[in-house]
Amino acid sequence: MSIKRRQVLAGSAAVGAASLASGLAAPAIAANEPIKIGYLPALTGPSSSTGVGINRGSELAVKEINDAGGINGRKIELIVRDTQSDPTKAVNGAAELTKRQKVSIVWGPLNSGESLAAVPLVARDKVPELHPCWVDSLTDPAKYPMCFRNAPTNQQIGGAANTYVVDVLKLKKVAVVSDTTGYGTASVEAYVPMLKAKGADVVYSGHIDAANPDLKPDMLRMRDAGAQVVMPWSVNAGFLSRLLNTRGDMNWDIPVVGQTTLGSGQTKALLTKPEYWNKVYSNNFRNVCFTKDGKLPARASEFVARLDKANIEMGDTLLWWIALGYDGIKLIADTIKAAGDKPDQITAYWNKLSNWPGVYGNITFTPQQHNGFQDAEVVMCEVNSLKKGAFNLAPGYAS
Amino acid sequence: MFESIVSYGLAVGAIYAMTGITYNVMFSASRVFSFTAGMLGMLGGVLGAYFILQLGLPAIVGLVLVLACGALLGVVTEIVTVRPVLKNIEQHLYVLSTLAFALLVQQLTAIEWGTEAQPFPRLIPIGQGWLDQQFWLPMLACAVTIAGLEFLYRRTLVGRAFVAIAEDSYAARALGLPEQRLRLASFALAGVIGALAGFTGAEMLLAFFGNQAILNFYGFVPVALGGMGSNRGAVVGGLALGLFQQAANFLVGGIFAAVAVFVVFIVVLLLRPEGLAGGAAARRV
Numbered sequence: 213m214s215i216k217r218r219q220v221l222a223g224s225a226a227v228g229a230a231s232l233a234s235g236l237a238a239p240a241i242a243a244n245e246p247i248k249i250g251y252l253p254a255l256t257g258p259s260s261s262t263g264v265g266i267n268r269g270s271e272l273a274v275k276e277i278n279d280a281g282g283i284n285g286r287k288i289e290l291i292v293r294d295t296q297s298d299p300t301k302a303v304n305g306a307a308e309l310t311k312r313q314k315v316s317i318v319w320g321p322l323n324s325g326e327s328l329a330a331v332p333l334v335a336r337d338k339v340p341e342l343h344p345c346w347v348d349s350l351t352d353p354a355k356y357p358m359c360f361r362n363a364p365t366n367q368q369i370g371g372a373a374n375t376y377v378v379d380v381l382k383l384k385k386v387a388v389v390s391d392t393t394g395y396g397t398a399s400v401e402a403y404v405p406m407l408k409a410k411g412a413d414v415v416y417s418g419h420i421d422a423a424n425p426d427l428k429p430d431m432l433r434m435r436d437a438g439a440q441v442v443m444p445w446s447v448n449a450g451f452l453s454r455l456l457n458t459r460g461d462m463n464w465d466i467p468v469v470g471q472t473t474l475g476s477g478q479t480k481a482l483l484t485k486p487e488y489w490n491k492v493y494s495n496n497f498r499n500v501c502f503t504k505d506g507k508l509p510a511r512a513s514e515f516v517a518r519l520d521k522a523n524i525e526m527g528d529t530l531l532w533w534i535a536l537g538y539d540g541i542k543l544i545a546d547t548i549k550a551a552g553d554k555p556d557q558i559t560a561y562w563n564k565l566s567n568w569p570g571v572y573g574n575i576t577f578t579p580q581q582h583n584g585f586q587d588a589e590v591v592m593c594e595v596n597s598l599k600k601g602a603f604n605l606a607p608g609y610a611s
Numbered sequence: 612m613f614e615s616i617v618s619y620g621l622a623v624g625a626i627y628a629m630t631g632i633t634y635n636v637m638f639s640a641s642r643v644f645s646f647t648a649g650m651l652g653m654l655g656g657v658l659g660a661y662f663i664l665q666l667g668l669p670a671i672v673g674l675v676l677v678l679a680c681g682a683l684l685g686v687v688t689e690i691v692t693v694r695p696v697l698k699n700i701e702q703h704l705y706v707l708s709t710l711a712f713a714l715l716v717q718q719l720t721a722i723e724w725g726t727e728a729q730p731f732p733r734l735i736p737i738g739q740g741w742l743d744q745q746f747w748l749p750m751l752a753c754a755v756t757i758a759g760l761e762f763l764y765r766r767t768l769v770g771r772a773f774v775a776i777a778e779d780s781y782a783a784r785a786l787g788l789p790e791q792r793l794r795l796a797s798f799a800l801a802g803v804i805g806a807l808a809g810f811t812g813a814e815m816l817l818a819f820f821g822n823q824a825i826l827n828f829y830g831f832v833p834v835a836l837g838g839m840g841s842n843r844g845a846v847v848g849g850l851a852l853g854l855f856q857q858a859a860n861f862l863v864g865g866i867f868a869a870v871a872v873f874v875v876f877i878v879v880l881l882l883r884p885e886g887l888a889g890g891a892a893a894r895r896v
Binding site for chain 2 (some may be wrong): 257392418419420421423424425426428429430432433448449450453478481482
């Protein structure tokens with residue numbers, strides 16, 4: 213069948229009339245424009261191991277969504293600015309994304325140091341932002357009404373460790389130590405009162421110079437004070453490994469419970485004996501940990517199968533990083549699909565978001581609470597059980 | 612406790628002493644206080660771990676390469692940061708130029724090597740507990756260094772030329788000594804000693820870019836305590852500092868041990884500004 217010029221013109225007139233009748237003022241081409249998502253990962257520099265892991269999940273989500281036709285027919289365009297682990301570059305990247313690129317939303321930065329610098333800037337430009345950083349002050353519905361977090365806060369991280377020590381391990385005499393960094397000292401100040409409120413007896417607390425090669429004096433003081441468990445708060449693998457090595461050399465058979473760096477490959481590499489990693493429990497997340505039967509929860513298991521199919525490397529990273537990156541993009545895409553890509557639409561939708569099912573965790577926001585991660589999903593894991601980027605739940609959890 | 616104070620104290624003290632000697636060797640030849648001593652120590656550990664663990668080279672080859680790199684960096688330090696500012700030595704520009712070079716190298720190390728501490732291999736698997744290599748190797752290296760320097764300075768012609776430059780560079784030059792080449796050789800020697808300190812101490816301190824600041828400061832203390840230019844003073848000062856630091860670690864603990872070290876350091880300098888082994892310097896008027 214041939215199409216005549218008159219028929220085309222008649223058809224065009226009909227479409228135009230229909231458009232006017234339905235009140236569609238925007239040009240048709242706008243509906244096909246890609247949705248711009250600004251993305252601020254640290255892909256290089258000293259803090260990049262987290263960013264590289266999260267990036268694998270973020271890229272997979274974008275690929276899956278675009279391969280399936282995009283969001284309501286519009287492709288996602290991920291506009292990436294590598295922060296190079298540098299807060300200054302994160303600020304520059306954020307300004308470019310919000311002012312020049314006019315992105316619909318910003319995903320990241322992925323490290324707290326960079327987010328502390330970038331979040332106020334993105335908020336000032338009235339662009340919605342989702343980030344996974346733990347520092348408590350990085351969400352505030354009053355100061356940053358369009359900023360949301362899809363990961364736990366430091367309070368939740370410390371709270372999970374404290375709950376594990378007091379309620380699961382049933383240990384009351386606790387030593388809480390840190391290095392002398394801002395993160396370390398702030399953690400001790402925050403977590404000691406929380407432990408006391410739970411009925412624990414904090415028999416020793418203090419800060420240790422991480423450069424000191426010999427931690428035996430400090431460990432002897434903890435032992436003499438009657439500590440039944442040591443809780444070190446530090447992201448310094450050298451400090452943590454020295455603490456574990458000293459515990460092993462002293463034959464002091466007590467658990468060590470604390471932050472995720474306890475379970476990092478860098479910490480493991482510095483241990484003088486592999487068995488010094490036994491009875492060490494670090495923070496992790498229920499949805500991406502192996503349960504007692506050695507299986508991942510259904511959602512994570514299905515996700516790992518997709519990662520395998522996509523040939524995404526997991527041996528040099530952690531499952532929760534990849535899942536977190538995947539969830540970040542998926543949550544944004546689901547939101548734009550349901551509510552639209554305007555700042556007010558995204559914010560209004562998220563302020564009512566309830567139990568959004570992610571691989572990493574279920575997310576719930578309210579107008580007063582922009583921290584979406586649930587307390588019960590922050591757990592402790594056995595660090596010496598690392599297998600394909602995931603850990604076993606620490607002993608004592610029901611499932 | 613006593614065992615731990617002595618083993619750790621003497622081992623750490625030996626590393627501080629060698630870093631102090633590194634300062635001294637550079638200072639003697641140039642009257643420049645080069646803040647690259649900590650950098651050399653840091654690189655001794657990092658490069659050692661790189662050559663032996665990552666490239667899989669035999670330990671002895673790794674050691675030789677580390678010392679060669681130290682010598683090369685010493686030469687580069689002299690050419691890039693010292694020679695240009697020697698004409699205006701009164702302005703103390705060398706503080707900036709040497710520190711800037713050290714920070715540049717440290718940042719490059721952080722980017723290329725990473726900011727996490729990494730392991731250093733146990734080279735000689737004999738001895739347990741306080742007889743472990745991490746304790747006796749730095750002490751042995753310190754003893755070899757001080758004996759070697761004593762021999763060089765007192766028994767060889769080149770060594771005596773070093774001493775002549777250190778005593779009075781103007782007079783030495785007037786006698787026909789090649790001052791510039793001797794200064795270059797001194798910086799290369801300092802590079803070897805600094806890298807040796809870092810290499811032998813790395814099992815204890817780990818291969819870590821952050822060791823630079825620690826060694827820069829704690830290596831400076833023995834020089835101040837022992838008197839500038841005095842290698843014997845640096846050894847005594849370094850070992851005393853290590854023992855005191857470790858004793859304070861046991862007695863007062865935590866971050867207060869570092870405070871105790873600073874207090875003693877300031878008190879000694881107030882009482883004897885020229886150092887425990889130094890003499891009052893004559894000033895040209």
